[in-house]
Amino acid sequence: MKPQSMLFTIYGEYVRHYGSEIWIGSLTKLMGEFGLSEPAVRAAISRMLRQGWLESRKVGNRSFYSVSDRGKKRLEEAAARIYKVETDVWDGxxxxxxxxxxxxxxxxxxxxxxxxxxxxxxxxxxxxxxxxxxxxxxxxxxxxxxxxxxxxxxxxxxHMGWSNPKQLVQKCWDIDEINEKYKAFIDAYREEYEQLSAKLSNGEEVPDSHCFVEKTKLVHQYRKFLFIDPDLPQELLPELWLGKEADQLFQNYYQLLNPGAIRFFETVYEAAPSA
The missing domain is CATH 3.30.70.240 (Alpha-Beta Plaits)
Structure with a gap:
């Protein structure tokens, strides 16, 4: 996992719901759960500062990093697509x-x-x-x-011609490739979801740290579809479209992992003291 990409996931999934600002010590501990070193995290933060995604401030001898207005807008756009609801009928x-x-x-x-x-x-x-x-x-x-x-x-x-709408879609997007990636996602996560569901049903205890890591990895992987899936309306999708199945699996697995993931995050998170 690339540190900068993972930072986007951490901020988008957690930090933005807690004032969008976090102490660097908390951030490096969270990232450490994925085997990322402190130097790698600091280097990624520096790049995101230069690119305008983050802002920093000092409180005493501690550094705190928050999402810039530009970053907030990007994260909100991403969240709207990841946790999308059914769209209206396409107007053509x-x-x-x-x-x-x-x-x-x-x-x-x-x-x-x-x-x-x-x-x-x-x-x-x-x-x-x-x-x-x-x-x-x-x-x-x-x-x-x-x-x-x-x-x-x-x-x-x-569009007045000559291709019909679905043919036009085939010209502009590689639908088969997108379907293959959705299939790979389903194959990778269906068994994990079923195993966790069975454990919870049997009353087995699942560590919050495990939920945090697995939920963050789940979101991190699913977020990649933002770069390849054009979010086509139902009318333009092929008969065999695995996006719906993948989305349902994502939502179900997410709901199982989320409570424990949030509890773990809150034990590590430290915001800047208020003015």
Whole structure:
């Protein structure tokens, strides 16, 4: 597990619900549960500070780290997709983002592509990306933040031909590959879920530290689907779609692990003393 990626999971799953700030000692102890060393954690925190995801402050001789406004927004967007509810019936409209960014700003162009993919856009052509979800406001925020509004246009449109909607989806996303990854997730976690469920049903004691580690790993793995699953409406999904089964398994396993995981976190967590 990469330390920076795990820090996003720890902040998103726990710290943001406790004021979004935590003492570095608590953070290194939590990360240590996954075999991550203190130097590795501190190096990851430094990178996240430079990238604008975290903010720091000193209280006495102690360092506390909180999620920046930018980081909070990203974590909230991720949580909304991980713990999503059923969406409305699709209105048949497509959100389209088209850009023409000069070569001298290539780094920004590459960053824009990564961000569009994370949002759930699929690449129709090299500089034209589409989504069946209304993401126009998020694209506007993104282009304004990067100061590239003069190079980007956003549309909401109907598709008039020639592919039908499901064929269009196949052109823009590798649905088979996504299904394979969902299958791998199900295969990896179904047995673990069933074993824990049986233990709890039999009244066996499960250590809170175990629940914390397993729940955090579960969320960490499931969070990766944010980067590959475009969150398509039901009308555009194939007949064989394992995303629903994987989501149900995730929710069920999460609910079993969550109480113990929270108890363990609260024994380790230390916030900064109030002013």
């Amino acid at each position: 409209k497509w959100c389209i983002a088209s850009y023409n960014i000069p070569e001298e700003r290539r780094a920004l162009r590459d960053q824009l592509r990564k961000e569009l993919g994370w949002m759930g856009f699929g690449m129709l052509t090299t500089s034209t990306w589409i989504s069946p979800n209304n993401l126009s406001d998020r694209v506007k925020d993104l282009t304004e933040a990067h100061e590239i509004t003069e190079y980007v246009e956003i549309f909401t449109s109907e």
